Amino acid sequence: QVQLVESGGGSVQPGGSLRLSCAATGSIFSFNPMAWYRQAPGKQREKVAGTQSGRTTYYVDSVKGRFTISRDYAKNTVYLQMNSLKPEDTAVYYCHVHNGYDYWGQGTQVTVSS
Secondary structure (H helix, E strand, O other), rough: EEEEEEOOEEEEEOOEEEEEEEEEEEOOOOOOOEEEEEOOOOOOOEEEEEEEEOOEEEEEEHHHOOOEEEEOOOEEEEEEEEEOHHHOOOOEEEEEEOOEEEEEEEEEEEOOOO
C-alpha cells in the first residue's frame, strides 16, 4: 500500500510563490514516476509536472519556466515549487505515483487571486 500526503497549498496574490510537498510512504522506489496534477473547477485534471529516476520528464507548457518539480529520494518526497503564480493556476493540486498501480494524494487547494 502507498499513502501520499500533500501539504503547502494556500492563497497567494498573482506573482507570488508557493511550494507544495508530497510525502510518500509504502512501496515506492526511485524508478517509480511521480507527478503533480491539477484540476480547476469545471475542467479536466491535467498533468502539471513529472519526474522519474532523477530526471524531470514533463512540464505542461503553461507552467514551463515558472514551476519546478524536484524529489528527495531519502525522504520519499516530491516537491513542486511554483513561482510567478497566475490566477489561471488556481486549482486543486494532486500528487500521483505509479508503481504498477496508481495512487493519488488527497489534494491541496491553490488559489491565486488579488
